[in-house]
Amino acid sequence: SQQGEEDPQALSIQEGENATMNCSYKTSINNLQWYRQNSGRGLVHLILIRSNEREKHSGRLRVTLDTSKKSSSLLITASRAADTASYFCATGPTGANSKLTFGKGITLSVRP
């Protein structure tokens, strides 16, 4: 798999349900960031988790990071129709190099 590869590629859920999205990567990282993109729009930063952290929360978002498995998950609880968007994980490498490598993204549809 490529660096920052998400699964599933598409997810459709009912409003009120939880949405879990996964991201796997191949090389060592310094941090992992999740972004949301509404159709044709910009990237909205959701949450950053550092390599020495295992879990972070922000409102209805919960992110986990397992560096031994080189994977992360993004959980959105009590989903809303407004959460409908594409979600991307992006990894920041170790060292001074701070470019982000993005996955292909997950398309989340939340049905009202």
Added chain:
Amino acid sequence: EPEVTQTPSHQVTQMGQEVILRCVPISNHLYFYWYRQILGQKVEFLVSFYNNEISEKSEIFDDQFSVERPDGSNFTLKIRSTKLEDSAMYFCASSEEASRTTEQFFGPGTRLTVL
């Protein structure tokens, strides 16, 4: 809340023409980036810029591309002679500091269409 801004939102140009995409990063940020996203594809890193020089560039960022910080607020991406395959959404991003892990905040993007 401070945000990254980009102009124009949409640029249409003829193949072979020069384009300049403009960005105003968040004011106290020190590290600047350009990424692009071809329709339906991944967001790809182009270049990072710190302390008035390029820190890193990708293979995409060839001699046709250049970046500049002409004053204390603007950060520009120039494509000298556009090709059809340059059509994409171009995103500018900025972050506070590169020596520690900080979030990269993205602008709304400029959609470049090369005809």
